Structure formats: C-alpha cells, structure tokens
Amino acid sequence: xxxxxxxxxxxxxxxxxxxxxxxxxxxxxxxxxxxxxxxxxxxxxxxxxxxxxxxxxxxxxxxxxxxxxxxxxxxxxxxxxxxxxxxxxxxxxxxxxxxxxxxxxxxxxxxxxxxxxxxxxxxxxxxxxxxxxxxxxxxxxxxxxxxxxxxxxxxxxxxxxxxxxxxxxxxxxxxxxxxxxxxxxxxxxxxxxxxxxxxxxxxxxxxxxxxxxxxxxxxxxxxxxxxxxxxxxxxxxxxxxxxxxxxxxxxxxxxxxxxxxxxxxxxxxxxxxxxxxxxxxxxxxxxxxxxxxxxxxxxxxxxxxxxxxxxxxxxxxxxxxxxxxxxxxxxxxxxxxxxxxxxxxxxxxxxxxxxxxxxxxxxxxxxxxxxxxxxxxxxxxxxxxxxxxxxxxxxxx
Amino acid sequence: xxxxxxxxxxxxxxxxxxxxxxxxxxxxxxxxxxxxxxxxxxxxxxxxxxxxxxxxxxxxxxxxxxxxxxxxxxxxxxxxxxxxxxxxxxxxxxxxxxxxxxxxxxxxxxxxxxxxxx
Numbered sequence: 001x002x003x004x005x006x007x008x009x010x011x012x013x014x015x016x017x018x019x020x021x022x023x024x025x026x027x028x029x030x031x032x033x034x035x036x037x038x039x040x041x042x043x044x045x046x047x048x049x050x051x052x053x054x055x056x057x058x059x060x061x062x063x064x065x066x067x068x069x070x071x072x073x074x075x076x077x078x079x080x081x082x083x084x085x086x087x088x089x090x091x092x093x094x095x096x097x098x099x100x101x102x103x104x105x106x107x108x109x110x111x112x113x114x115x116x117x118x119x120x121x122x123x124x125x126x127x128x129x130x131x132x133x134x135x136x137x138x139x140x141x142x143x144x145x146x147x148x149x150x151x152x153x154x155x156x157x158x159x160x161x162x163x164x165x166x167x168x169x170x171x172x173x174x175x176x177x178x179x180x181x182x183x184x185x186x187x188x189x190x191x192x193x194x195x196x197x198x199x200x201x202x203x204x205x206x207x208x209x210x211x212x213x214x215x216x217x218x219x220x221x222x223x224x225x226x227x228x229x230x231x232x233x234x235x236x237x238x239x240x241x242x243x244x245x246x247x248x249x250x251x252x253x254x255x256x257x258x259x260x261x262x263x264x265x266x267x268x269x270x271x272x273x274x275x276x277x278x279x280x281x282x283x284x285x286x287x288x289x290x291x292x293x294x295x296x297x298x299x300x301x302x303x304x305x306x307x308x309x310x311x312x313x314x315x316x317x318x319x320x321x322x323x324x325x326x327x328x329x330x331x332x333x334x335x336x337x338x339x340x341x342x343x344x345x346x347x348x349x350x351x352x353x354x355x356x357x358x359x360x361x362x363x364x365x366x367x368x369x370x371x372x373x374x375x376x377x378x379x380x381x382x383x384x385x386x387x388x389x390x391x392x393x394x395x396x397x
Numbered sequence: 398x399x400x401x402x403x404x405x406x407x408x409x410x411x412x413x414x415x416x417x418x419x420x421x422x423x424x425x426x427x428x429x430x431x432x433x434x435x436x437x438x439x440x441x442x443x444x445x446x447x448x449x450x451x452x453x454x455x456x457x458x459x460x461x462x463x464x465x466x467x468x469x470x471x472x473x474x475x476x477x478x479x480x481x482x483x484x485x486x487x488x489x490x491x492x493x494x495x496x497x498x499x500x501x502x503x504x505x506x507x508x509x510x511x512x513x514x515x
Contacts, residue, residue, distance in 0.1 A: 012445055012450075012480075024469065026458065038468055039462075055419075057423075
C-alpha cells in the first residue's frame with residue numbers, strides 16, 4: 001500500500017516535471033515553430049470559445065448603445081418639454097419690452113414671486129425694493145393691464161396686493177366713457193361646492209359696481225382705469241365684461257369682469273413710479289403695446305423673408321449657371337455629331353466644353369456670389385436697425 | 398472519486414470555462430473574475446497532482462494561443478498552480494466556505510505573481 005502510494009506520487013512528480021519542461025519548451029520555441037502549434041490550438045479548441053466571446057461583446061455593445069440612445073432620447077424629451085414654457089416666457093418678455101419701449105421712463109422692472117404657500121393671501125413678492133426706486137402705493141402693471149399696488153417696501157424687495165385682494169379698489173370706465181364704476185374683487189358668498197373660497201376659480205374675477213342704469217356694458221367690452229382717485233392713471237386695462245350680475249344694490253348695475261392679467265402667468269411686471277403714473281401720455285401706452293409687439297414680429301418676419309428671398313435668388317442663379325453649362329455641352333455635342341456624321345456621338349459621348357464657355361460659367365458663378373454677399377449685408381443692416389433692443393431706460397424723475 | 402462526482406466536476410469545469418469567454422466580456426469590469434483559474438483550482442482539489450498539472454498545461458496553452466508573445470508562460474504558471482494546489486489540498490481543503498474562498502484567492506495571487514515574474 002505504501003509502495004503503491006509512493007509509486008503514484010513519483011508518477012505524479014514525473015508528469016509534473018514533463019509538463020514543466022513542455023511549457024518551458026513552448027516558451028523558448030522560435031516563432032516559426034510556435035505559430036503552427038498555437039494556430040492548431042486556436043482553430044480547434046479556442047475557436048468556439050472565441051465565437052462565444054464575440055457574441056458576448058456584441059451583446060454588451062448593443063446594450064451600451066441602447067443605453068446611450070435612451071439617454072439621448074430622454075434628454076431630448078426633457079428639452080422638448082421645456083420649449084412651450086420657454087416660448088411663453090419669451091412671449092411675455094417680448095411684451096414687457098414693448099411696454100417698456102412705450103413707457104420710456106419712470107418704471108422699474110421686477111420679477112413677481114408667488115407661491116409662498118399661504119392661503120387667501122393674494123399678494124406677490126416683487127424683486128425690486130426702495131433701492132431701485134419703488135415706493136409705497138406704486139402701481140404694478142403688466143403688458144396686459146393692472147396687476148395691483150405696492151403695499152410694503154424693503155430695500156431689496158417689496159410686497160404688492162393683487163387685484164384679487166379684498167382691499168383692492170380701482171375707479172374704472174368703459175372704452176367709450178359711457179359707463180363708470182368701482183372695480184373690486186368678486187367675492188361670492190353663495191357656492192354649492194365645499195372647497196374654500198380661495199381655491200374657487202371665480203375668486204379671481206372682478207366686479208364693477210355702481211354703474212348707472214342708463215349705461216349698459218355688453219359682454220366683451222374692455223374696462224379701463226378712469227384716473228379718478230389719484231392712484232391709478234387713466235387708460236390701463238382692468239378687465240373684460242363677462243355679464244351683469246344681480247346684487248343687493250338695486251340702484252345701480254353690477255358687472256362681472258374677467259381680469260386683464262392672468263395671475264398664473266405673472267412672472268415679470270413693471271412698477272410705475274408715482275411721477276410716471278402722474279405724467280401725461282399714459283392712456284396711449286396700452287393702446288400701443290399690442291402694436292409694438294406686432295411691429296416687432298413683423299420686422300423679424302421681414303428679415304426672415306429677406307433671407308428666404310436671397311436663398312431663392314441664390315438657388316436660381318446656381319440653377320441658371322448649371323443650365324447654361326448643360327446647354328453649351330449639348331450644343332458642342334450636336335456640332336461634333338454634325339461635323340463627323342457619327343451616330344455614336346449622337347448617343348452622347350462626352351466632349352469637354354471650350355475655354356470661352358468655361359469662362360462664361362465662371363463669370364456667372366462670380367456674379368451669383370456677389371449677389372449673395374450683397375443680400376447678406378443688407379439683411380444684417382436691417383436686423384441691426386430693428387426695434388429689438390434693450391429699451392429699459394431705468395428711472396428718470 | 399465516483400462517477401457522479403466526476404461528471405459534476407467536468408460539468409462545473411466546462412461551465413466555468415464558458416463563463417470565462419461569455420460573462421467576463423459581457424460584464425467588462427475593471428477587475429473581472431478569472432474563471433479559468435477558478436476552474437483549474439476546483440479541478441486540482443478533486444484530482445491527482447499529475448492530472449492537475451496536465452490540465453493546467455492544456456488550459457494554459459489554450460489561453461496562451463491568443464497571446465503569442467508570452468506563449469508558454471501561462472501554461473507554466475497554470476502547471477505549477479495545478480500541481481501545487483493538488484498537493485496542498487490536504488492542508489487547505491476544508492468544508493468551510495471562507496477557507497475555500499481564501500484558497501481560491503491565494504491561487505489567483507500565486508498565478509499573478511508567477512506571470513509577473515515571467
């Protein structure tokens with residue numbers, strides 16, 4: 001038994017030594033002797049395993065590329081989701097710039113910060129304060145119309161009450177000066193729903209009270225501030241008439257108004273200084289704000305249409321040059337065919353154009369390039385003169 | 398060793414070799430497991446030292462056929478590891494999982510040291 005185990009141990013050692021020698025020989029073999037042996041191993045034993053490895057790596061690269069595609073798709077989806085918001089913000093800012101251009105002085109632009117989480121508040125925080133020139137009871141306006149009035153002023157911010165605030169009042173008048181009254185928030189006492197008052201959408205509507213019986217307002221009529229009372233100057237849009245409502249005041253009419261400004265879209269506003277509010281010329285501002293915006297859009301559209309026209313002209317010039325060279329080629333081919341009387345030439349063997357033709361084609365392309373340069377310069381000059389500039393001029397007492 | 402254990406060992410070895418050429422490139426980790434060494438060590442503790450040395454030689458030559466510059470080095474290292482671990486199985490071989498894991502760890506380290514010296 002011990003002899004058998006010793007024998008097997010010696011056999012194991014001998015096999016081990018033989019394997020070591022073989023591996024050492026494999027290491028020191030020259031390349032030309034090593035390569036056939038290695039090639040045989042690769043083609044027989046290793047090839048199926050390499051095929052498996054190739055499939056695994058293809059799976060991995062497919063998985064990674066699908067991850068990248070998904071990431072890119074998610075990024076694009078996120079960017080596309082932001083586009084409507086950016087469009088809306090651009091539109092608002094463009095309108096605000098139009099308003100600033102019309103006002104020209106005496107206004108302070110500010111951001112309106114909402115959503116402090118307090119119910120029945122109807123106030124907004126403005127990002128401008130006394131350092132920027134804001135004063136108490138300054139009027140807050142937007143391109144659409146009245147927003148509210150400043151109540152509290154700090155050095156770097158201020159608080160303003162919205163038109164839906166219970167303390168908000170403005171003396172108003174119709175566009176044709178036939179009807180006048182006092183506009184205040186519409187607080188409905190009767191409601192069939194259980195939700196709190198500040199959550200109901202009609203809470204943001206306005207009422208125009210005290211309108212004489214002789215004066216009637218049709219739905220859709222715009223109501224402006226009348227200028228009486230000393231705070232709100234004349235001519236700022238307050239709201240649009242929705243219809244008449246019955247109230248306890250039996251001696252006058254009361255109309256329900258939709259506010260001119262949508263409180264959910266309030267992001268940037270203008271604060272009028274008291275001097276500007278008292279200055280003349282304010283009634284014409286809101287009449288022209290829409291015109292400014294449309295004028296800006298039409299100038300931008302004109303610039304775009306000029307670019308389109310120049311691109312069309314360039315394409316036409318290029319086409320004309322190609323047509324003229326094709327005509328010259330056809331002419332020369334025909335001349336050659338007539339001269340030789342050969343049907344193969346009529347089938348269309350290629351004949352190079354002469355130098356005069358090449359020179360004409362070159363002149364045409366140089367002229368087209370000059371036209372393109374001139375049109376590009378004119379478009380740049382038109383855009384530089386357009387009304388799209390920063391028109392906020394700051395505060396001028 | 399009975400036939401059942403033999404077949405189990407062969408199957409395990411084949412699966413580990415397949416995993417080396419499929420799972421390893423699929424994961425492509427910075428520190429990928431070397432399934433060939435694991436297969437060699439698992440076979441070494443179940444067979445005689447001579448057979449473990451032969452198995453190491455063949456597995457080493459097969460893996461070296463793809464790296465011609467060091468043809469034979471892997472075979473040398475795997476022959477040493479196979480024979481050595483088969484001889485040491487009386488010392489290291491145990492039913493404890495952690496000890497077996499340490500055994501595999503030492504084997505891989507020894508392989509890397511030998512390859513580095515070569």
